[in-house]
Amino acid sequence: EPRVFSGIQPTGIPHLGNYLGALQSWVHLQEQYNTVLYSIADLHSITVPQDPSTLRASILDMAACLLACGINPAKSCIFQQSQVAEHAELAWILNCLTSMPRLRHLPQWKVKCQTQKNEGSAGLFTYPVLQAADILLYKSTHVPVGDDQVQHLELTQDTARLFNRIYGDFFPIPRGIMGTSKKIYSLRDPSSKMSKSDPQKLATVRLTDSPEEIVLKFRKAVTDFTSEVTYDPERRPGVSSLVAIHSAVTGLGTDIIVQQSRGMDTAQYKLTVADAVIQKLCPIREEMQRLQREQGYLREVLYQGAQRAKEMAAPVYDSVARLVGFR
Numbered sequence: 001e002p003r004v005f006s007g008i009q010p011t012g013i014p015h016l017g018n019y020l021g022a023l024q025s026w027v028h029l030q031e032q033y034n035t036v037l038y039s040i041a042d043l044h045s046i047t048v049p050q051d052p053s054t055l056r057a058s059i060l061d062m063a064a065c066l067l068a069c070g071i072n073p074a075k076s077c078i079f080q081q082s083q084v085a086e087h088a089e090l091a092w093i094l095n096c097l098t099s100m101p102r103l104r105h106l107p108q109w110k111v112k113c114q115t116q117k118n119e120g121s122a123g124l125f126t127y128p129v130l131q132a133a134d135i136l137l138y139k140s141t142h143v144p145v146g147d148d149q150v151q152h153l154e155l156t157q158d159t160a161r162l163f164n165r166i167y168g169d170f171f172p173i174p175r176g177i178m179g180t181s182k183k184i185y186s187l188r189d190p191s192s193k194m195s196k197s198d199p200q201k202l203a204t205v206r207l208t209d210s211p212e213e214i215v216l217k218f219r220k221a222v223t224d225f226t227s228e229v230t231y232d233p234e235r236r237p238g239v240s241s242l243v244a245i246h247s248a249v250t251g252l253g254t255d256i257i258v259q260q261s262r263g264m265d266t267a268q269y270k271l272t273v274a275d276a277v278i279q280k281l282c283p284i285r286e287e288m289q290r291l292q293r294e295q296g297y298l299r300e301v302l303y304q305g306a307q308r309a310k311e312m313a314a315p316v317y318d319s320v321a322r323l324v325g326f327r
């Protein structure tokens with residue numbers, strides 16, 4: 001029986017990259033599959049320092065955001081990762097199967113440890129193993145993720161194979177479902193991906209940004225000194241990243257976008273892209289603002305989600321504990 005699993009960290013309001021690379025496909029998948037789990041990955045979020053009251057608020061904000069994007073709690077199990085203790089328990093077992101060199105080359109560790117003092121925490125280093133545990137805990141078969149997660153998913157597949165080799169065939173090998181759009185890049189630095197935890201305010205377009213904020217961020221987006229609009233990610237990453245965003249929010253191909261933009265200079269074009277993004281995000285923003293006032297409802301959704309997730313996780317973890325020799 002197919003099972004879909006994915007997660008998002010409560011590290012701030014989701015951005016355009018999260019939406020186009022992941023959340024949008026999450027909404028479609030709940031129509032296509034019977035068992036769909038979406039986790040608010042709070043255990044992952046503390047791999048870098050988090051202020052407790054900010055984290056507490058971000059968890060509820062993320063629940064509101066998922067619902068505002070169209071995730072339906074009657075179809076998808078939305079839950080908070082730390083409420084299902086088996087995530088951490090399975091992660092420990094998988095940590096003991098994973099070699100240090102296998103983790104050292106993974107991209108997010110390299111990027112995120114640079115921004116931390118002392119190279120970051122041990123948790124940050126083994127974070128992809130916790131991600132493998134998240135997925136395998138439900139014997140998931142399909143994992144929708146953005147382009148930035150390909151190598152982490154490969155680690156999950158390798159870990160499942162390794163476990164199966166040692167303890168006998170147990171975990172299905174999960175397959176990735178890549179988002180319809182490519183990776184979305186920072187508006188301040190077209191060589192790095194857009195991230196929730198980017199400290200540069202103008203780099204990230206959030207789902208709750210006002211139209212004015214969106215216009216400002218696109219106006220300040222980094223491009224080059226050529227005024228023409230072309231799509232050439234290698235040589236013109238800045239403007240190409242805008243074309244990619246424009247293409248993703250309108251559903252039109254990059255070639256059509258470029259054709260339509262003939263005669264515009266990049267300054268004018270930025271406003272066109274901002275406009276298309278505003279159209280796309282406006283309904284989500286309004287629904288999000290409504291849901292943020294319904295804290296009791298959000299807590300109830302998370303509580304119910306955790307109950308359902310526990311029911312699915314418990315028998316899998318039980319079998320793992322037995323296979324490993326704990327029982």
Ligand code: ATP
Binds near residue numbers: 011022179184195
């Ligand atoms: P953080 O900076 O805290 O790691 P993030 O923006 O990377 O936040 P995550 O919670 O780590 O977001 O990832 C949630 C989902 O969004 C994942 O499926 C990931 O692949 C996808 N995603 C994240 N950033 C992008 C991006 N720039 N473009 C496309 N997809 C993305």
Ligand code: MG
């Ligand atoms: Mg991330």
